[in-house]
Amino acid sequence: MISVKNLSKSFGHFSAVEDLNFDVKPGDIVGFLGPNGAGKSTTMKMLTGFLQPTHGSIEIFDMSIAQHTKDIQERIGYLPEGAPAYGDMTTYQFLKFIAEVRGFRGKDKEQRIRNVIEKIELQDVVNRPIENLSKGFKRRVGLAQALIHDPDILILDEPTDGLDPNQKHQVRELITQLAQDKIVIISTHILEEVTAVCNRVMIIAKGKLLFDDTPLRLQQRSRYYQAVTIHLSYLADISGLAELEGVAEMEVEQKTGHVTLFPEPGQHILHEVTAHVQRAKLPVDTLFIEQGRLDQVFRDLTTEVA
Amino acid sequence: MAHIFILFKREFAGYFASPVAYVFIGIFLVLSSVFAFFIGGFYERGQADLLAFFNFHPWLYLFLVPAIAMRSWAEERKSGSIELLMTLPVSTWQVTLGKFLAAWSVLGLALILTFPLWLTVNYLGEPDNGIIVAAYLGSWLMAGAFLAIGMCMSALSKNQIIAFILAIVVCFLFVVSGSSIVLDSFKGWAPSLLLDTVASFSFLTHFEAMAKGVIALNDLGYFFLVTVAWLYAGLLIIEQKKAD
Numbered sequence: 001m002i003s004v005k006n007l008s009k010s011f012g013h014f015s016a017v018e019d020l021n022f023d024v025k026p027g028d029i030v031g032f033l034g035p036n037g038a039g040k041s042t043t044m045k046m047l048t049g050f051l052q053p054t055h056g057s058i059e060i061f062d063m064s065i066a067q068h069t070k071d072i073q074e075r076i077g078y079l080p081e082g083a084p085a086y087g088d089m090t091t092y093q094f095l096k097f098i099a100e101v102r103g104f105r106g107k108d109k110e111q112r113i114r115n116v117i118e119k120i121e122l123q124d125v126v127n128r129p130i131e132n133l134s135k136g137f138k139r140r141v142g143l144a145q146a147l148i149h150d151p152d153i154l155i156l157d158e159p160t161d162g163l164d165p166n167q168k169h170q171v172r173e174l175i176t177q178l179a180q181d182k183i184v185i186i187s188t189h190i191l192e193e194v195t196a197v198c199n200r201v202m203i204i205a206k207g208k209l210l211f212d213d214t215p216l217r218l219q220q221r222s223r224y225y226q227a228v229t230i231h232l233s234y235l236a237d238i239s240g241l242a243e244l245e246g247v248a249e250m251e252v253e254q255k256t257g258h259v260t261l262f263p264e265p266g267q268h269i270l271h272e273v274t275a276h277v278q279r280a281k282l283p284v285d286t287l288f289i290e291q292g293r294l295d296q297v298f299r300d301l302t303t304e305v306a
Numbered sequence: 307m308a309h310i311f312i313l314f315k316r317e318f319a320g321y322f323a324s325p326v327a328y329v330f331i332g333i334f335l336v337l338s339s340v341f342a343f344f345i346g347g348f349y350e351r352g353q354a355d356l357l358a359f360f361n362f363h364p365w366l367y368l369f370l371v372p373a374i375a376m377r378s379w380a381e382e383r384k385s386g387s388i389e390l391l392m393t394l395p396v397s398t399w400q401v402t403l404g405k406f407l408a409a410w411s412v413l414g415l416a417l418i419l420t421f422p423l424w425l426t427v428n429y430l431g432e433p434d435n436g437i438i439v440a441a442y443l444g445s446w447l448m449a450g451a452f453l454a455i456g457m458c459m460s461a462l463s464k465n466q467i468i469a470f471i472l473a474i475v476v477c478f479l480f481v482v483s484g485s486s487i488v489l490d491s492f493k494g495w496a497p498s499l500l501l502d503t504v505a506s507f508s509f510l511t512h513f514e515a516m517a518k519g520v521i522a523l524n525d526l527g528y529f530f531l532v533t534v535a536w537l538y539a540g541l542l543i544i545e546q547k548k549a550d
Contacts, residue, residue, distance in 0.1 A: 045308075048393040050389055050549065070396075070397070071395055073395040077485050080386060080389040081386070081389075084386035084387055085387060085390065086316070088320055088324055089316075090318075093319075097315075098394070101312055101395070101396060102395065129323075145390070158454065192460050256321065
């Protein structure tokens with residue numbers, strides 16, 4: 001359980017985080033979204049005890065992080081931005097170092113290292129110096145390091161940055177798998193990632209919390225949510241579509257010829273549209289329901305404060 | 307304690323994972339012999355002691371210790387690994403101590419590897435080996451003080467070269483404050499109390515006696531205090547600057 005109250009952090013005159021308030025409970029997979037420089041990393045650094053807040057308080061498992069930094073750090077796994085590591089060490093040496101600092105000895109230590117190497121699929125790079133690894137592998141070593149002590153809280157700053165699509169998929173699977181009874185907070189600026197792994201989205205910009213709800217609610221904010229887009233093989237009269245019940249607006253994109261029908265709030269118009277298409281014998285070759293365009297919502301939300 | 311040892315191990319291995327330690331030890335051995343034989347006149351003195359060797363240690367450390375200290379914090383901050391380190395359940399003083407002990411051990415190893423000189427002097431004459439052991443310990447202690455200054459400077463800057471130069475400057479002040487160049491400029495106008503204070507800050511003054519094998523409590527205390535004070539200053543600085 002994480003409880004953040006009136007959290008602020010400023011560097012000189014620049015205020016990076018302003019008055020954040022939120023609670024996170026076990027089972028939550030929080031996606032931290034925001035433009036670059038929004039204060040995501042700063043917030044994470046404060047949650048992990050790396051930075052002290054200027055104002056406000058952070059309580060984790062009913063302990064204040066200011067007083068119980070070490071106790072809390074023992075229960076957190078953290079992947080800092082850019083996945084820093086000691087380049088001159090091999091993957092195995094590095095994981096062993098982390099395991100030892102985390103207090104594991106002997107068989108238990110070896111077992112944990114083996115498990116995490118297997119889980120993150122690092123077998124091929126176990127004895128290679130980290131500085132010689134590819135960006136993707138470096139990120140995975142960073143992830144392995146954060147998981148070695150099976151933490152209650154996992155804080156990952158851009159965990160999929162620099163990974164190829166397969167690795168991204170793999171990391172997302174891993175996160176969902178791990179998240180059963182843990183708290184997971186990931187920051188990202190990849191919007192699909194949020195709908196793919198998170199069950200809660202927080203958007204911050206300019207240090208302020210702008211949105212805090214489920215990914216579905218975020219999609220629902222888009223005017224494209226549940227809109228129907230069709231494409232016709234050849235020109236036909238589509239004026240009737242705009243008149244359908246529940247359709248609020250129709251837009252034709254000149255370049256692609258896609259016709260998008262926006263529903264009135266809360267309406268489902270697919271049935272009406274398909275019925276009309278059949279009635280008017282429209283030459284439809286593509287028809288799909290929009291899920292909501294997150295990039296649009298993101299832009300609207302984050303530029304409001306700019 | 308266990309944490310300090312783990313951190314020490316990592317740092318110590320780090321020096322040997324890259325050529326840093328080898329280059330350092332190599333240069334130290336070559337230079338200390340060059341100084342002892344050519345400038346110190348090891349043979350010409352015709353005495354069975356290592357004074358010719360130890361007398362140059364402050365000047366040798368002046369350049370070599372900052373070279374080994376410069377990466378301690380600077381690299382950690384540059385690569386961002388400091389964020390990883392400081393969010394592990396270890397405290398800053400444990401990290402500081404681990405880093406210091408690791409580098410200090412490298413320096414100790416370099417000193418130990420000068421043993422052929424000791425053998426030589428024992429072969430040629432009958433030196434007082436007690437004096438030599440004391441001088442070795444004194445030299446190592448002084449190296450620790452240089453190192454603490456170097457680490458503090460390394461905490462100041464992300465750039466290793468800047469850390470290196472800053473460390474040389476500060477170390478130089480500590481070395482020369484007891485030399486005649488500085489003291490002469492104070493003589494004549496400054497009260498003797500000030501003169502003594504300036505001189506008492508010098509590594510040279512305190513090492514002089516130790517190089518001759520005299521281990522006095524105030525010299526020991528001086529190097530110990532200087533080391534602790536600079537380590538503590540480095541710790542405060544890194545706490546302030548870790549996130550920059």
